[in-house]
Amino acid sequence: MTAYLFFNGPIVTMAKGETSPESLVTHEGRIAFTGPRQEALDWAHRHGVNLTEHDLEGQALLPGFIDPHLHPMPMIFFAMNADLEHARDLAEVKVRLTSKLADLSEEEWLMGVQFEAKSLPAGEQLTRRELDGMFPGKAVLIYSRDGHSVIVNTKALDAAGIEESVEAPYGGVIGRYQDGSLNGIFEEKAIGLPMQHFPSPRPERMLAASQGVFDQLAEAGITSIGAMLQSDEEGPGGASSRMEALLFPQLRGLIPQSVYAIIIGKTMEGIKSAIESPLNDPDQHTVTRAFKIFADGTFGSCTACMTEPYADKTCSHGYMTLSDDEIYARMEAAHLAGYQVCIHAIGDKGIENCVRLFERLLDAHPRPGHRHRIEHASIASKDLVARIAKAGLSICTQPLFIRSESDWLPRRLGEARAAQAYPFRDFIDAGIVVAGSSDAPIESTDVVAALDFAVNRGGFHPEQGISIEDALAMYTRNAAWLQFEEDLKGTLEHGKQADLVILNADPLSVSPQEIAGLKVRETIIRGEFVSR
Numbered sequence: 001m002t003a004y005l006f007f008n009g010p011i012v013t014m015a016k017g018e019t020s021p022e023s024l025v026t027h028e029g030r031i032a033f034t035g036p037r038q039e040a041l042d043w044a045h046r047h048g049v050n051l052t053e054h055d056l057e058g059q060a061l062l063p064g065f066i067d068p069h070l071h072p073m074p075m076i077f078f079a080m081n082a083d084l085e086h087a088r089d090l091a092e093v094k095v096r097l098t099s100k101l102a103d104l105s106e107e108e109w110l111m112g113v114q115f116e117a118k119s120l121p122a123g124e125q126l127t128r129r130e131l132d133g134m135f136p137g138k139a140v141l142i143y144s145r146d147g148h149s150v151i152v153n154t155k156a157l158d159a160a161g162i163e164e165s166v167e168a169p170y171g172g173v174i175g176r177y178q179d180g181s182l183n184g185i186f187e188e189k190a191i192g193l194p195m196q197h198f199p200s201p202r203p204e205r206m207l208a209a210s211q212g213v214f215d216q217l218a219e220a221g222i223t224s225i226g227a228m229l230q231s232d233e234e235g236p237g238g239a240s241s242r243m244e245a246l247l248f249p250q251l252r253g254l255i256p257q258s259v260y261a262i263i264i265g266k267t268m269e270g271i272k273s274a275i276e277s278p279l280n281d282p283d284q285h286t287v288t289r290a291f292k293i294f295a296d297g298t299f300g301s302c303t304a305c306m307t308e309p310y311a312d313k314t315c316s317h318g319y320m321t322l323s324d325d326e327i328y329a330r331m332e333a334a335h336l337a338g339y340q341v342c343i344h345a346i347g348d349k350g351i352e353n354c355v356r357l358f359e360r361l362l363d364a365h366p367r368p369g370h371r372h373r374i375e376h377a378s379i380a381s382k383d384l385v386a387r388i389a390k391a392g393l394s395i396c397t398q399p400l401f402i403r404s405e406s407d408w409l410p411r412r413l414g415e416a417r418a419a420q421a422y423p424f425r426d427f428i429d430a431g432i433v434v435a436g437s438s439d440a441p442i443e444s445t446d447v448v449a450a451l452d453f454a455v456n457r458g459g460f461h462p463e464q465g466i467s468i469e470d471a472l473a474m475y476t477r478n479a480a481w482l483q484f485e486e487d488l489k490g491t492l493e494h495g496k497q498a499d500l501v502i503l504n505a506d507p508l509s510v511s512p513q514e515i516a517g518l519k520v521r522e523t524i525i526r527g528e529f530v531s532r
Contacts (some may be wrong), residue, residue, distance in 0.1 A: 001527055003027040003049050007037050009056025010506040013492040014063050014476045024061060025051065026498035029526040034494060059521055060506040062472070063492050064223025064499030065447045066479035068260065069342075069375055069396045069437035071228045072213070072251075073244045074147070074237060078113045078441040079209040080201060085114035085145065090124050094134045101138070107199050109139040109156060113441070116145045116300070118408055127175075128153055128184025141194060145404070146300035147236045147442055149187040152194045157182065160197035169193075171321030173303070188297050188321050192233050195241070214255045218531040220445045221501035221520040224258040224489060226396075226437065226482075228292055229279070231263050231270020235294070245270055249278040252286065256530045258499070260483040261288040262342055268333050285526070289484065291334040292375070293343045295327055296320050296350030299378065299405060299412055304347030311414035318347050328357050335361055340371055340484070342396070346378040348420070355387050362391060373482060376401075376439075379413070379421045389430040394482055396435045397422065399453040399471075400443040406460040418461070424454060425464045435482045436474035447475055451507065452516040468507050468515060498527035 007023040013034070023040045025033040033043045044051045082100045087093045097112050104110060117126065131140045131153035139156035143149075152160075164182055168174040172190030175183040186193055217225065230237055230244040237244070245263055252259070261279045263271040271291050274280060280288040297303020297318055302310050305318045320327075327343070334341050341358075345351040351374060358372060374388065377395045388395070402422055410418040427434045436454060438445045454471035457464065480490025489497045502522040507515065523531040 001028055002052050003032070003044070004524075004527070005037070005040055005044070005051040005053045006056055006061050006500075007040075007053070009058050010060045010509070011492060012060055012062045012472070012506060012508060014472060015491040015493050016477075018491075018493075024492060026500070026524070026527045029498055029528075031492060031494055031496050031498050034492065056502065060503045061492070062501050062503060062507075063476040063490055064501050064523065064525065065221045065475045066224040066226075066435075066483070066490065067217070067222050067437050067440070067445060067447070067475070068226035068435050068479045068482050069228065069262075069398075070225055070440040070445065071236070072225070072255075073229065073241065073248065075213045075441045076206055076209045076251075077201075077237075078143075079213050080205050081111040081113050083114055084112045084142070085116065086119055087115070088119065089121055090126065090130060090134075093126065097134070097140070103205065105202065108201060109141050109159075109198060110135060111140070112142045114145045115142050115151070126151055127177075128157070128182060131184065141198065144301060145442065146298040148191070148298045148301045148303055149185060150191050150194060152184045152186070154184075156194055157184065160194045162193055166193065170323070171319070187301055188303050188319075191236070195237060196233065210251055210254050214257070215531070217257055217445055218523045218525070219520065220447050221503075221523050222257060222445060222447065223499035223501070223523065223525045224260070224479075224483075224485075226260045226262055226290075226479075228262050228264060229274070231265040231274065232267075234266045235264040235292075245274050245277075245279065252278065252284065256525045256528075258285040258489070258497075258525075259287070260290070260485070261286065262290040262292050263288060264292040264294075266330075268337060271334075271339060287483075287485075289338075290340040290342050291330070293327060293330050293341065294321055295343055295345045295354050296347050298346055299409060302412070304378070305345075305350035305353070306347040307349045307352070308417070310412055311417075312411050317349070320350060320353060324353065324357060327354070328360065331357060331361050332365070335365060335367065335370065335372070340373065342373045342375050344375045346376045348379045348381065348384065351377055351380055351388075352384055355384065355391060355393070358391050358393060359387070371482060371484065377427075379417065380423055380426070381420055382426060385423065385426045385430050385432070388427075389432050394433040394435070395427055396437050396482060397424070397427075398439050398443055399424070399436055399450040399457075399474075400438065400446075402453045402457050402460050403449070404443065406458055421461070422457075423464050424466045424470075428466055428470055433478050433481055434474055435479040436471070437479075448503075448518045448520065449516065450475070451518070455512050455515055468510075468512070472507060498524060500524040
């Protein structure tokens with residue numbers, strides 16, 4: 001393995017209280033030295049190490065970025081299918097879907113992803129009837145952009161054996177026309193009804209899509225991921241994705257990033273199996289120790305559980321997708337087994353319910369260093385933020401949700417409540433450890449864009465913007481801490497894994513307005529260049 005000497009550029013260690021060293025040496029996948037360049041050369045001579053010098057030419061060296069919440073199997077799945085993001089009308093939806101028909105076997109369903117109903121012009125909607133008119137002879141399934149609802153046509157309903165009399169499961173909603181017939185829309189827990197019959201794609205299609213997905217992560221400077229993996233029918237993919245935790249290790253060889261696996265499931269069986277599998281092999285840079293629970297939905301689908309009704313849909317407060325008793329039972333089982341609990345909660349009532357259950361859990365079963373997490377935590381009052389901090393909970397949030405939602409979120413929440421959305425400044429001021437992530441494929445894995453929105457927020461309630469150093473910490477040392485890996489990564493210090501990213505400029509030295517112009521130039525994982 002090549003040993004590198006990096007010099008002639010700012011080295012942003014992200015270690016608290018540390019100044020920028022003149023040079024950094026990587027050797028055998030680790031950071032072997034930081035300090036003056038001449039001393040680095042002396043170190044190499046003493047240890048018989050032949051250094052390859054890498055002149056930064058004024059560019060900045062930082063810890064590799066960590067994305068602690070993404071869904072790798074859906075990322076592959078989305079890459080295989082028709083992207084409907086920003087489709088302007090139903091005609092464009094049809095064109096994009098049609099472009100994928102030739103790739104499919106007769107048995108495979110036609111699928112579209114990233115669909116946003118709000119992008120359609122007034123008077124247009126996408127339901128079962130419109131899909132029937134476009135593709136009467138082909139089963140079609142459309143995923144909403146937030147991944148929390150799907151739309152299917154009659155052919156897909158028939159293939160799934162779903163009859164008009166079907167009833168929604170607890171925590172799910174099935175849409176109907178005014179005459180009571182199915183409109184093809186399934187939300188939250190009801191997604192599993194059609195998805196459990198979704199035929200598996202051909203392996204060669206999955207492999208081709210996989211290769212591009214993980215290359216994109218490296219190009220974004222991402223050196224480590226938190227991989228959400230289903231172990232049963234619980235989760236955004238429903239029953240069709242229950243094999244994710246078993247299939248993922250077969251793709252591990254395509255993934256240069258280190259993996260922190262977070263297992264989704266109804267019971268502990270999935271995580272127990274994962275821990276005894278290649279998903280928990282530190283020698284292969286893959287660790288499993290976290291359990292994921294879904295508590296509510298999303299703003300986009302009006303299913304995030306809110307204290308007050310949605311401003312543009314006054315009949316709905318959203319809802320919890322699991323009962324309090326079920327959430328607590330899963331929390332307790334995971335906590336007592338020594339696992340980290342990661343719970344999806346977006347609405348203010350959903351978050352408050354989860355915090356209350358965490359308070360109960362930690363009162364009954366105190367455990368220092370648990371590092372339990374709220375995933376998203378998208379809206380919170382100052383009082384709720386204080387409770388999150390007091391309970392010792394951490395947060396994994398997504399700055400690019402602001403980019404996707406800021407144009408319509410004030411209408412959905414009302415102007416007053418919108419001011420409480422994505423309160424990054426309040427979280428940090430309260431002393432909460434906050435990490436940033438993409439929730440890919442829901443959002444882009446572009447970390448630089450996420451840094452921009454963490455700081456500048458696209459002008460959306462800028463009072464909740466944070467400093468660039470705090471934003472960088474979200475994707476480096478804080479993310480490493482959330483994954484119990486702060487001794488291994490997240491800062492550039494002697495002995496840590498040589499996960500590095502080179503940017504065209506020092507983010508700590510540019511103005512806030514220049515953050516969006518930063519570029520990832522090179523990515524190094526465990527001492528090896530993977531993108532340059």
